[in-house]
Amino acid sequence: MAVKLNLDKLDFQIIQEMMENAEISYADLGKKLFVSGGTIHVRIKKLQELGVVKGTKLSVDLKLLGYDVIAFIGIFLEKSSLYDTVAKELRKIPEIVRLNYTTGNYSMFAEVVCKDIQQLRYILHDELQKIKGIERTETLISLEESFARNVLVIS
């Protein structure tokens, strides 16, 4: 349940703009949104205090860094009560960048970023097989990312 935050259109505009580009200066963002740089500063400070804004992250080109393979792994557990212990083991594999506990076809759903198919194979056959509680897995290898973008927070 979202707490009542009382954000207005300007707050959402700032969030939307900076989700895409957090480097823009307050003065420039103010110009774009027709307020002063000081107002942008006040709003961002408020959003940070509210916990809505958590920080900024560098956006990198993973392919250029040699991470050519993105895959998703659907995980079937022997018992769903094993969730926490399996999650703890999966966290130890650095190539697993995200793990969700899900309803539907799988019990858990993981995203993996790795250098090549050989490394993916190693993770699937050697690392995952060792973890007690995993019944079986299904792998989806991403052949292409059609798009990746931020959610639209402006009505």
Next chain:
Amino acid sequence: MAVKLNLDKLDFQIIQEMMENAEISYADLGKKLFVSGGTIHVRIKKLQELGVVKGTKLSVDLKLLGYDVIAFIGIFLEKSSLYDTVAKELRKIPEIVRLNYTTGNYSMFAEVVCKDIQQLRYILHDELQKIKGIERTETLISLEESFARNVLVIS
């Protein structure tokens, strides 16, 4: 295939640090990595020119903004040649934040961020049903995100 970039340990350390926190000053990051702020500056400029660093993005708390539901949608296509036209239609749905063309169980795999289960139902039953070429879909609703983190680029 990754082009030969000739990045050294310091480059990777800078990337690793700033993937998590891009707000740190060059002086502070320099202290942490035992070089001058000027050196950090030179390296980041180089990484930007190489295209490895693409920019910085605001990190926000989606739950606080009222986006309580994250789901994954596996999509089966009638014919895999319909990929581009279906992708084009899916891009028009702003709640779909990511779309991958995949091998494995599904033809395409989407991630959705929405306000509540009612909105998810609307997307699944009204918006996706209208798109020609989708045979059927399978939905995984995230009950909990165990973790989400950046890939480890340091050897």
Next chain:
DNA sequence: ATTGAAAGAGTCTCAGT
């Protein structure tokens, strides 16, 4: 709540090493 201006902090350039 917004603004503009002053103070403080960070970035960027460059000459020296």
Next chain:
DNA sequence: ACTGAGACTCTTTCAAT
């Protein structure tokens, strides 16, 4: 290739509205 210092830009604070 790294450093430190100066010039420049941006952030932050604050008094006025």
